Amino acid sequence: MVKYFLKRLQIEGFRGINNQGEPLDLAFKTDCVNSVFAANALGKSSTFEALAYAINGIVPKLERLPASDNPGGYYANRFHGTGTSTVSIILQPDDGSDDVAITVTRDPSGKRSVVSTSGFPNPEKLLHSLNTELALLDHELFLEFINDTPLDRGRTFSGLLGLSPLSEFRQVLEVLSNRRNLNTDLELVTLASLKTREEEDAHNIENNLRAAFRGFFSKEPGPSLDLEAIGKAAIDALNAVPVVAAAISVTSFVDVSFETIRNAVKKAEASNERDRLALILRHITALENLAPGSSEDDEKNKLRGSLEKRLAALAETRGALFHELYSVIQKLYDQDTWSDPLQCPACESKLHEPLPDQVTQRLQQYKDAESELKVIQDHWRTSRWPARLKSLEDSEAMGVAQTDRSHASLAALLGGLQPTLDGLDGAIACLDRLEAARQTKRRELLAEKEKLEKELPPSLVALTEQIEHASNLQQAIKKLRISIQRVADLTASLDLRSAWATFIENVSDEFAKAEVRLSTSKTTALETDYREMYKEVTKNPEIVPLLKKSDTSEELHLRLARFYGLSDLSAATLLPESYRNALAICIYLAAVLQSSSTARFVVLDDVTSSFDAGHQWSLMELIRTKIAYPANPNGPQVIILSHDSLLEKYFDTMETKTQWHHQRLQGLPPKGLVYPHTQDVNRLEDAARQQLLAGQTDLAMPLIRQYLEQKLLHVIRKLEIPVRLDFSIRDDRKMVGNCLETISGALDLHRRAGDLILDSGQIHDLETVYMPSLVANWVSHYATATGVSLSPYVLLGVLDSINKVTSCFMYPCKCEGSLQPRFYKNLTAKACGC
């Protein structure tokens, strides 16, 4: 896969960089570490943001602003004449193919356009492929990584490992396999309740069928009911009675019209009393079928319990208007319209507790009330007693007037959005009244039946009763068939939907386990790298960090495998800030080395601000020697943005341009130009000479001090001259004196030992001319802060002495063909055989 180095970046009209007509032009080298130094407010952050915008299309910091602050209005430089921002980059493929030049513009309306001036076919897609969590790293990112919850850290880390899409997909499956959601969306609980109710109904119908069978055939039916056989036997029995047979014109029992049979018998017997008896028998059966079921009280209690839970949940909330308010606040945070959790978005007052947490808690109360409403509605829908109430009111036998019927209004109340306990009590009272009326009515009908049976001839009574038993048997067979089919349909539907629920749960579980295995494997693969890096940066072998991946979730814990002899402790709790940051940086850098991104570069913005000089130095050395290309042949091109002056001193120590390419931003942003000044080895000397020649002694003196210090330290490093334990690298006025003292001491030691490699002329010049000159003209004045004003000519002489001191530690070398000055290996030997 082709990867891309960042070769050049040009910026105009973006954020703090105006540069109208003359873009800030930063060239980066691919064969060494790049650094860009800028003092505060000189465009460093704007440079980082311009690159982020070119690649990602946004500046995260701006997108987190409240919408009321108009974040889109802060992309363009406020002083640029056209209001158009332009960021041009040149990417160099690492396979040696042609460079890709891409220009990204943002017009005053905020519209982004991307073109490739080198003719690359799909520049937007290429930029998108560079958009990984590892190309642009800043201090804030590391802080978040340390301070995140284990779950958020795990998800961030998935991104570092290139596993973000897997993490996202895992969350999708977790949402889809949530059992509570499945129960609601697929109506699993409702279906199960309906099925139970239908099975109970089928059981009751079967009992009615058995009673009608006994009445009609005067015998017990078998344990299993063969509806076809029963129907056939029944129609045969009816056909055996001539007056009845004459009224039957069909062959199937369920198609028999009992109204026709009744009319035929009525015509033959001409008796109104017989008609009345038939009606009474039908009504008695109907009323007996409407007797209460055994589960009714339990159903009522469940509904009451849910109602009380909902009312209690509602009492915890603050009403509909606050619900709207909380929803809006949550939306503000979700959409990053407002980002500060400790500031109210309405009145902007400071808060003690994070507002998103409070809002989530409040909204949960509304959700609890809402889910309990659903339970109430399901209870009302699936309970048998509301259906019995309706059947009682609708029953012809009960004779309830339309105006006295309550079921419709009760259903609207208890099955609707505002069910109440009063409504439930009213419904139960209504059912009780109907039940009492049913029992009274049944008793009256039974008494009337007894009276009629005495008045009518026994044969007619028997025939009438047989016909009504047959009619009941027919109704029961029809109902049982329907009920059995409904149970079968509900079972099939419930089984299929449950199969989906089980399926998606298994899918989610399998994906999560595979993701954990992959993530753990990749995390473990980084372990050696980040541990070695951490040790190198902190120089502390007593602390061994450990990234611990949860076996069952996405959580990632920052632990310490070893901490001064102790084991498995929390890193975030025990490590000081600089060590925590060092750990985050090392983990990110380890991830960068494993990255399969198309970005062959990493930009580090202000990542050492919490480090002291020693740790900064260690980190830079680590980057230069182990991380960055070309020292690491598979490593990325590293670009460091910094405003830390201590770091710039480190950059000064790089003796050749092949190791480090340093640029310094200068200028007067945000109105004026910003331009880079490339730092070469003579930067300090050149700058000091310019100031001295302009008569600016006061401005030249700090530069001379830096130059002298740099050169003397360079000699000490190159010749490996031992220093005292308390030799400080701190930037204080005694450093020059310390260096001179160290060098003089070492020279004296080796001269006395007789093994000094310097020739006699060099020793003489050093001891009698240059060193005394430096002490006399510099150390005794500036370095001791006596405040004596020195003339520019004296200081120019100091610069010469500095260079001559350095040359005294070099010898002519012919290894490269022509004679070149080369540092001795140490004070007793040359670096080669010349």
Place this chain on the structure above:
Amino acid sequence: VAGQFDFDEKKTAQENIEAFLSHIESANPALGPFLRKHLDKMVPLPDATKRSAARASFNGEIKKVLDAALVALKAKHG
């Protein structure tokens, strides 16, 4: 879902997701294809305020598909 599925470290995340969906379809040809077909409602994962609606929409589609399958089955077998 039968057999342990493992992601391939050499593949991209998208390729691995694709491989996983194929594995699911192969392990459960009856239900697996429905997951892929309606995933566009949930991927990319909507933000928190829209997630419930997206999930309900996804499950609504699944419910429709399952109910239709039952109707077809009933029509075929009576």
